[in-house]
Amino acid sequence: MYLTDPIEALKHQLDTLGETAKKGFVRLSTPCQVDNLVGWLSVQSVLPHIYWKSRDADAVEHVTLGAVKAFDSLVALQADLAALAGIGGEQPDYFGGMAFDPDSPGWQHFPGCHFLLPRIELRRQQGVGTLSLNLRFDDRCPDTEIAQAHACLAVLKAEKALPRLLPYIYQREDRPAQKEWAAWVERVTHPNHLGHTPKVVLSRQTCLTAPEMPNPWALLAHWQAGAADCFHFGIQLTPHEAFIGCPPERLYKREGRHLMTEALAGTTRRGQDALQDQALADALLADKKNSLENQCVYQQLLTQLEPLSSQVQMGEAHIVKLRSVQHIRRLIHAELHQDVTDQQLLAVLPPTPAVGGVPRESALAFIHQHERHQRGWYAGVFGRISHTSSDLAVAIRCAHIGPEAIRLYAGAGIVAGSQPDEEWRELDTKIADIMSLLGMG
Ligand SMILES: C=C(O[C@@H]1C=C(C(=O)O)C=C[C@H]1O)C(=O)O
Ligand SMILES: [Mg+2]
DSSP states (O other): OOOSSHHHHHHHHHHTOOGGGOSSEEEEEEEOOOSOHHHHHHHOOSSOEEEEEOSSTTOOEEEEESOSEEESSHHHHHHHHHHHHHHOSSOOEEEEEEOSSTTSOOSTTOOSEEEEEOSEEEEEETTEEEEEEEEEOSSSOHHHHHHHHHHHHHTOOOOOOOOOOOOOOOEEEEESOHHHHHHHHHHHTSHHHHHHOSEEEEEEEEEEEOSSOOOHHHHHHHHHHTOTTSOEEEEEEETTEEEEEOOOOEEEEEETTEEEEEEEEEEEEOOSSHHHHHHHHHHHHHOHHHHHHHHHHHHHHHHHHGGGEEEEEEOOOEEEEOSSEEEEEEEEEEEEOTTOOHHHHHHHSOSOTTTSEESHHHHHHHHHHHOOSOOTTTTSEEEEEESSEEEEEEOOSEEEEOSSEEEEEEEEEEOTTOOHHHHHHHHHHHTHHHHHHTTOO
16 A cells, blocks of 8 residues: 555554564655755654754755654663664664753753654655654563654644744843953963964853743754755754854764864855955965864874774865855864773773863863853754764754744854954854844844
């Protein structure tokens, strides 16, 4: 029997699932055409909602609903990955992220670490959509699992157009304000401080309040349309808040034993025309302060990868052009040793000096002592993990949308040669895209 309604098709597959098929992880799939995946996600009542699209040109677009299983620690996640790999067969994708400081995450409702195996997945690659239902039979009663899956399918709704973004008048408050920021930069760039801590990435929270908040998914849809070459993500764990972002920076991508990572640090604005844009790019590559920001990141990545891998190779410094900013980037490739897991990589690599500093401990101590806003999942990790491959972004260029405020986050690497006013302007260029979408540009 061939059913054209994808939900009916999945129900049918669920009802006719053979007893021998009720083993380990099972994914039931059917073709499904949806115009706008974010629009489809936005109308669903089942939480959590996750949106994930990697930055590669042909990347799969994923939206997920609900959770078959959720993990608040990397140890638990890795144990589950290993358990399913042991059973064999198709392996699932887990989606989620981690706070900047997993031991003290700071945002209510956002655990230090949260990855989940979704109940429902809708994915699209090269125009082809697939709706999937995920089930687990290894550690639970099959009848209960099937009943829960049915309950989830029963409440799926048809796609609706996303609401329009209305131009609200927002009140803006920066934490810290510019004067205090300047004092921090002076302190970090004092020769005594630079002597023991050459880089600290300081951050600012820009709090925007208005009587009404925009729909976070409509905001993400607009934001991503103007952010090619970036990762796109959104997560909604509870009804009235969401965390979205379009980060340009990869934490790492793993395909089997092959690891790709990068040092993305050093920033300038875009030019008014092609000539000025090129002049700004050339100046950025030649600039000592910006090169030092980048160097701090790649040196630490190379040091951390050394014991975990072989054949570590780094490419030339080059420029990445985004809508409002240009960055220096160096790509790094390595072959991981046989037993190295995502759990290990995620325990070692973040926070990189792109968002923390060097040495890590003293940079983090400075951040904790001075920043009064909670970074939460800003500057943390977001992405997809599976047995065969993983892809994770550094959660920058992001917004937390709550019931009363939108909180934007931006950081800047403070090193020898940093000037308070220039670094303050750099924070503004980093939030320029989302600010203009909100009518605040
Ligand atoms: C910390 C952020 O970005 C980081 C800091 C950069 C810099 O200071 O030049 C550039 C890219 C990222 O490494 C952010 O966007 O919030
Ligand atoms: Mg910088």
